[in-house]
Every structure is written in C-alpha cells, then in structure tokens.
Amino acid sequence: MNQNVFIELVNPFKDKVFRLAKRLLTSTEEAEDATQEVMVKLWNKKENLDAYNNVEALAMTMTKNYCLDQLKSKRAGNLQIVHNNFTDREPQLDRKLEDADSLEWVGKIISQLPEQLQILIQLRDVEQYEFEEIAKIVNMNETAIRVALSRARKKIRESMVNAHSYGIR
Known part of the structure; x- marks a missing residue:
C-alpha cells in the first residue's frame, strides 16, 4: 500500500x-x-x-x-478525564451562561463515571458510532452496551435534576 x-x-x-x-x-x-x-x-x-x-x-x-x-x-499520573468536546452556537448571553454551566455539570458527572462508561458515552453520544462498531472497539456485546449507556444516561440525568432542583451540589 x-x-x-x-x-x-x-x-x-x-x-x-x-x-x-x-x-x-x-x-x-x-x-x-x-x-x-x-x-x-x-x-x-x-x-x-x-x-x-x-x-x-x-x-x-x-x-x-x-x-x-x-x-x-x-x-x-496527573491526567484527569474530563468532558469538553462541545461547542456553543450563538444564543443570548444568559443562555450561553446557562449552557456553559450545564455542560460543566455534565462534564463533572461524566468524569465521575467509571472509565468504561466514559468511553461508551464518548463513542456513542459524541462520536455517533453504531452499537455494532462500539462492540468491536470495547469488546462487549451490544446488549451490555445498551444497558450500560442507559444506566449512565439515567445517572447523568438524575444528577442534573438534583443539581438544578436544589441549586446546591
């Protein structure tokens, strides 16, 4: 070649x-x-x-x-896993601040997930890979990937609701 x-x-x-x-x-x-x-x-x-x-x-x-x-x-040894692959469009300033705050919260929540879940979220939700491709990359079956992603998303959603509902984290 x-x-x-x-x-x-x-x-x-x-x-x-x-x-x-x-x-x-x-x-x-x-x-x-x-x-x-x-x-x-x-x-x-x-x-x-x-x-x-x-x-x-x-x-x-x-x-x-x-x-x-x-x-x-x-x-x-000093590296951390964080989430910062999002870009803003051009909404109003208050919306930009809200979005930035939400993204920061999501990044913090994702960084607290186990490495395997972080990889699955990156591959599926950010990179838009199909489950079949993800299964080959991480050596898991598709059903296990779906279940893991569902649980991870639920945890992220619950954490976001708690953060926004109570205002204190």
Missing part, C-alpha cells in the same frame, strides 16, 4: 481518533501524541490493513488501549 492510499484510508477517521484520545487524556498535547502513535502503528501495519474488515474500528481500539495504558503509566 503506498502513502497516498494509506492517507486516503485513515484521513476520514483521524479526527475521531484525536477526539477519543482527548476525551481520555484531557491534554491536547497528549491526545496529539496518542493520535500520532496510533497512526504510526497503522502505518507499520499498512501492508496487512486489507485483512481488517473495519480499519476505523481497529484504529479506535488501538487509541482506546493506548490511552488507557498512558493513564495507567507513571508519566500520565
């Missing part, structure tokens, strides 16, 4: 690899390093990539594994 074919193959999902890495590692620099590392690993496997049904799923799995390894290593 030549360089141009490889680039055409990985370009459509390179940003998704970065976003997953950023989700897990928080630091933009660490996410860039992770993305580069995954791309190098894919490049080294370029002659065998045709054997894989879904190169994107392979790349996402490699990214997840690399990032989790980094989080466990001493070098990344």
Whole structure:
C-alpha cells in the first residue's frame, strides 16, 4: 500500500481518533501524541490493513488501549478525564451562561463515571458510532452496551435534576 492510499484510508477517521484520545487524556498535547502513535502503528501495519474488515474500528481500539495504558503509566499520573468536546452556537448571553454551566455539570458527572462508561458515552453520544462498531472497539456485546449507556444516561440525568432542583451540589 503506498502513502497516498494509506492517507486516503485513515484521513476520514483521524479526527475521531484525536477526539477519543482527548476525551481520555484531557491534554491536547497528549491526545496529539496518542493520535500520532496510533497512526504510526497503522502505518507499520499498512501492508496487512486489507485483512481488517473495519480499519476505523481497529484504529479506535488501538487509541482506546493506548490511552488507557498512558493513564495507567507513571508519566500520565496527573491526567484527569474530563468532558469538553462541545461547542456553543450563538444564543443570548444568559443562555450561553446557562449552557456553559450545564455542560460543566455534565462534564463533572461524566468524569465521575467509571472509565468504561466514559468511553461508551464518548463513542456513542459524541462520536455517533453504531452499537455494532462500539462492540468491536470495547469488546462487549451490544446488549451490555445498551444497558450500560442507559444506566449512565439515567445517572447523568438524575444528577442534573438534583443539581438544578436544589441549586446546591
């Protein structure tokens, strides 16, 4: 496989690899390093990539594994998992402040979930992967993924209702 074919193959999902890495590692620099590392690993496997049904799923799995390894290593001991992949449109200032506050709460709530649930939320709700693709990436069956996501969303929803209903958290 030549360089141009490889680039055409990985370009459509390179940003998704970065976003997953950023989700897990928080630091933009660490996410860039992770993305580069995954791309190098894919490049080294370029002659065998045709054997894989879904190169994107392979790349996402490699990214997840690399990032989790980094989080466990001493070098990344000070990293936290946070949620900050949302962008605002242009509503009124008060709405912007409300939205920012809500996003901050959701980010805090998500960061308190177990790593596996954070990954599932990132892949399904942010990256919009299908359940079949997620199952391949995280090595779970689709039913377990649906149940886990349902419970995670319920926990997020309950926490948000409690935060907004009582005003104190």
